Structures are given as C-alpha cells and as structure tokens.
Amino acid sequence: MTTVDVDPARTDPLADRIRSLVLPDRVHGSIYTDPDVYARELERIWYATWVYVGHASEVPEPNDYVRKTIGPQQVVMTRDKTGAIHVLHNRCSHRGNLVCDADRGNAGSFRCPYHGWTFANTGDLLGFPFNQGYGGSRARAELPGLGVVPRVESYRGFVFASLAVDGPTLREHLGAAAERLDRLCRLSPEGEVELTAGWVKHEVTANWKMLVENETDGYHPQFVHSSIFSISGSGIGALYSDKSTAVTRALGGGHTENDLSPEFRRLGVPMGWAGTPEAKIPDYVAAMRATYGSETADEIMINGSPHVMIFPNLFVAEIQLFQIQPLAVDRTVQHVTAIQFAGAPDLNRRLVTQCVGSVGPAGMLLADDAEMYERNQRGVAQRQPEWLDLTRGLHRERVDDDGHTIGTATDETSMRAMWRHYRELMT
Amino acid sequence: MDELGVVANEFATVSVSVDDRGNGTRLRLEDLRTGTVRHLDALELESIVWAPESWMRALLDPSAHRWRDAERGPARESLDEP
Numbered sequence: 402m403t404t405v406d407v408d409p410a411r412t413d414p415l416a417d418r419i420r421s422l423v424l425p426d427r428v429h430g431s432i433y434t435d436p437d438v439y440a441r442e443l444e445r446i447w448y449a450t451w452v453y454v455g456h457a458s459e460v461p462e463p464n465d466y467v468r469k470t471i472g473p474q475q476v477v478m479t480r481d482k483t484g485a486i487h488v489l490h491n492r493c494s495h496r497g498n499l500v501c502d503a504d505r506g507n508a509g510s511f512r513c514p515y516h517g518w519t520f521a522n523t524g525d526l527l528g529f530p531f532n533q534g535y536g537g538s539r540a541r542a543e544l545p546g547l548g549v550v551p552r553v554e555s556y557r558g559f560v561f562a563s564l565a566v567d568g569p570t571l572r573e574h575l576g577a578a579a580e581r582l583d584r585l586c587r588l589s590p591e592g593e594v595e596l597t598a599g600w601v602k603h604e605v606t607a608n609w610k611m612l613v614e615n616e617t618d619g620y621h622p623q624f625v626h627s628s629i630f631s632i633s634g635s636g637i638g639a640l641y642s643d644k645s646t647a648v649t650r651a652l653g654g655g656h657t658e659n660d661l662s663p664e665f666r667r668l669g670v671p672m673g674w675a676g677t678p679e680a681k682i683p684d685y686v687a688a689m690r691a692t693y694g695s696e697t698a699d700e701i702m703i704n705g706s707p708h709v710m711i712f713p714n715l716f717v718a719e720i721q722l723f724q725i726q727p728l729a730v731d732r733t734v735q736h737v738t739a740i741q742f743a744g745a746p747d748l749n750r751r752l753v754t755q756c757v758g759s760v761g762p763a764g765m766l767l768a769d770d771a772e773m774y775e776r777n778q779r780g781v782a783q784r785q786p787e788w789l790d791l792t793r794g795l796h797r798e799r800v801d802d803d804g805h806t807i808g809t810a811t812d813e814t815s816m817r818a819m820w821r822h823y824r825e826l827m828t
Numbered sequence: 829m830d831e832l833g834v835v836a837n838e839f840a841t842v843s844v845s846v847d848d849r850g851n852g853t854r855l856r857l858e859d860l861r862t863g864t865v866r867h868l869d870a871l872e873l874e875s876i877v878w879a880p881e882s883w884m885r886a887l888l889d890p891s892a893h894r895w896r897d898a899e900r901g902p903a904r905e906s907l908d909e910p
Contacts, residue, residue, distance in 0.1 A: 482881070501838065502838055503837070503838040506837040506838055507837060508837045508838075508839055509884075510839075510888050511839060512839045512840075512890070517890045517895060518890075519888055519889065519890055521885065521888075525885075527885055527888045527889055528888065528889025528890050528891050528892065529889075529890060529891060530890040530891055530894075530895030530896075531891060531895055531896070531897050532889075532891035532896075532897070533897040533899070534897075538889065538891060541889070
C-alpha cells in the first residue's frame with residue numbers, strides 16, 4: 402500500500418490565498434471584502450482566541466447581567482449568587498430563541514419568552530412547562546441548559562472569553578498589553594476602573610480590521626480630526642507629528658499602542674493627557690497623592706492613560722474604551738463608553754462630558770473616523786490599484802529595551818504587526 | 829398598606845407592599861402581569877430566607893406549579909387561597 406504525506410497547508414487553498422494577500426509591506430484589498438476570508442476570521446480569531454467581553458464593574462451585584470457579544474455571537478455576562486462571572490450563549494436550548502432581550506438587568510434565572518424554558522444564570526436548566534410532555538421532571542437532567550462559553554478569565558476586572566476549550570491563558574494572550582491595563586488602573590486612586598457611564602453603539606459599513614488598524618494609526622489624526630482639534634484648541638494633533646517623541650509600538654500578539662507618554666513627560670503637565678488642569682479636579686489630585694505619594698502620583702498623572710489596541714477587539718483610547726464587534730464582512734459596531742476611575746467623581750464627570758463631545762451620538766471625533774471607515778470600504782472595492790501600502794516607517798523601525806518593535810508616532814509599525822499576527826492565526 | 833415598590837426585570841414584574849389591614853403586618857406580592865396575589869407572613873418569609881438554594885431552584889421550575897400538567901391537579905391552586 403502506498404502512503405502519501407500530506408502537508409496540511411497544501412490542502413488549504415484559502416490559507417494559500419490569505420498568505421498571498423497579506424505581505425509584510427502591503428495587503429490586498431480583497432482581505433477586507435471577501436466573505437470566505439471573513440468566515441475564516443470568525444473561526445480562527447473570534448471563536449478561537451481570547452476576546453474581550455465586558456468589565457466586572459458592569460455586573461457589580463449578585464445576579465446582575467449584561468448582554469454582550471463575541472463577534473456576531475450574542476452572549477450574556479452574568480454574576481451568579483456566589484459572585485462568579487459566567488458568559489453564556491444567548492440562545493434557548495429548546496427552540497433557539499434569544500433568552501435575554503434587555504441590555505442589562507438583575508435576575509437569578511432567565512425564562513425564555515417562547516415556551517417558558519427556565520435557566521439559572523449559570524446556564525443550568527431549571528425546568529420547563531408541562532413536563533409530562535417530556536416524561537416528567539426527570540427529563541431535566543437529560544436536556545441541555547444554556548451554552549456556556551468554556552473559558553472565561555479576567556484581568557484587572559476586564560473579562561475576556563474564549564470559545565475554544567484549549568489554548569493560551571489570558572495572561573499569555575495579553576503579554577505586554579497587560580501592563581497597559583495596569584497603567585490605566587493606576588490612574589484611579591483606588592486602582593480600579595469602572596465602566597458605568599453607559600454605552601453608545603456606532604455601526605459602520607466597513608470591515609472590522611479597518612477599525613483595528615485605525616485605532617493605533619498615528620498618521621491620520623492631523624488630517625481626519627483637524628476640525629475637532631481646531632475647535633477645541635486641543636494639542637492632540639501635535640502628539641502625532643514627526644517632531645513628536647511619541648512612539649508606535651508592537652506589543653506582540655497583534656496588540657499595538659501609540660505610546661504618547663514620552664511626549665507627556667516632555668511637556669511635564671499633570672493631567673495634560675486628559676486636557677484637564679489640576680485646579681479643576683482638586684479632589685482627584687488630592688486622592689491620588691494620598692494613595693501614591695506626591696512624587697509617584699505626579700508621575701502617574703503626567704504619564705497618563707494608554708492608547709492601546711488589544712487584538713482583536715479592545716481599544717483603550719486614554720479616556721474612552723471601545724469594543725469592536727464585527728457583524729458581517731462589511732458591517733461593524735463600535736461600542737464605546739467613557740472610562741470612569743474608582744474614587745474619582747470630579748474627574749469622571751469631566752471625562753463623560755469630553756466623551757459626549759468626542760464619541761457621543763453627535764460627537765466630533767468618532768464621526769470623522771466612521772466616515773473614513775466607510776469611504777475606505779467603498780474604496781477597496783474598486784479594482785485598481787489592488788494593494789494597500791504598509792511601508793510607512795519600515796526603514797526606520799527599531800527595537801526598544803523590552804524587545805518590542807517601535808516606530809515614530811506616525812509610522813505604520815502597528816499595522817504591520819497586526820497583520821503579521823493575523824497571518825499566523827489565519828493560515 | 830405601604831407600597832414598597834415594583835421589583836421587575838424582563839422576565840417578571842411584581843408589586844411589593846406591606847399589608848397592615850389585619851392584626852399584624854404581612855407582605856403582599858402581586859404579579860402585575862396577571863393580577864395574581866400572594867401574601868406572606870413573617871414566619872413564611874423567615875422560612876424562605878432559610879430555605880436551601882435547591883428549594884428556590886425547584887420553585888423556579890415552570891412545571892412545578894403555574895404550568896403543570898392538568899392530570900397533576902389544579903395549576904393555579906394558589907388563587908383559591910383566601
């Protein structure tokens with residue numbers, strides 16, 4: 402009998418195609434528009450790796466729950482009576498109806514509105530009406546409960562889930578990006594952030610990867626956001642210039658950041674990153690100094706908040722947090738909220754106001770980006786030229802003391818890193 | 829009678845009040861979706877507080893009471909209570 406050694410890669414034409422579409426210095430336009438590529442992204446990225454789901458502060462009390470998403474999948478994040486957090490598929494095990502409809506609530510059990518099947522907030526099936534039709538209550542043990550997402554872990558209150566039973570731990574997945582969440586939490590006098598300001602959902606007709614790329618693209622702000630910068634007198638635009646000491650950094654695992662802290666340190670203004678003078682938030686400044694001591698508190702308040710994209714869907718942009726959710730190859734939702742710091746009510750009020758102006762329903766920042774996403778999606782559908790260029794700053798990339806690749810504030814180091822990781826996952 | 833408020837989520841809506849029309853106080857619960865009422869006196873409430881979690885889980889089985897099969901007896905027997 403003759404045996405043939407089969408190279409799995411050779412039997413996967415889509416993998417071959419993706420390898421040919423994602424190159425170190427360019428990507429093909431069809432990577433944003435091909436439904437087959439999108440279908441594989443769901444299986445290889447959204448349903449296989451760690452995906453950010455929600456924050457523990459969104460379910461503060463026993464039996465609190467919130468509806469969340471993992472890509473197009475509808476899930477419910479619950480806190481049970483014991484305090485443990487679960488992520489459940491929002492699908493009745495009887496006829497597949499959505500079980501939870503409200504965005505948030507408090508319930509120890511969920512009753513499907515279709516036929517009354519009732520589930521604990523851990524996913525266990527508690528019962529169903531007229532059980533003689535199933536031979537009595539004993540059938541309960543044989544029938545399935547709600548689907549339970551197999552792996553749920555949190556870091557500093559940020560809850561991630563993975564639909565894959567096996568794989569790297571969350572800490573391994575986050576790698577160096579975890580320290581950015583630490584940096585964020587240090588801005589609270591109590592060391593915690595709270596996502597309690599409510600959410601705005603922005604849906605765009607664009608592929609999700611355009612959003613991921615844009616989040617740490619330091620090349621666009623001076624163009625796309627020039628109007629809000631000029632109206633508000635913001636100095637943010639200058640942070641993203643060739644004169645800026647800020648850097649773009651590849652953190653590994655597809656995670657990237659615009660590290661603006663060198664520029665904030667050069668300017669040396671506490672809370673300069675938030676555009677809020679210390680005099681306007683005296684309680685916050687006092688609380689920070691009481692917690693950390695004056696010197697360390699000033700250092701924390703000067704360095705500011707991170708601007709980090711944690712692949713594939715968590716973006717912390719200094720004062721606001723975005724959760725990216727693909728709905729289809731050309732439809733994406735950005736869920737956005739103002740970050741709130743525990744123990745900082747005076748700062749939090751200002752952050753909400755700022756976020757209303759930047760990313761609220763009539764906000765001037767995200768609307769600019771949304772316009773670019775949708776124009777980009779229409780643009781890549783055109784036939785020529787076929788490729789998108791990724792070479793900006795390639796010749797001047799360096800490796801920092803921590804071994805991370807860095808570029809200047811406006812270089813496309815972050816995009817190249819994201820695509821390298823993407824290619825590994827997809828092929 | 830002191831109306832304490834309405835406890836509601838997307839699955840049920842129940843009005844809660846303290847009924848003091850009798851010789852002592854008791855809790856009055858009204859399922860606002862059907863108008864069904866149950867009173868609970870202090871000892872009944874204390875018993876609920878002390879009941880094991882398995883008791884509450886069994887209570888939440890729709891077939892246990894409200895939607896049980898006809899051959900198992902009246903499904904809405906609580907309505908017959910005074």
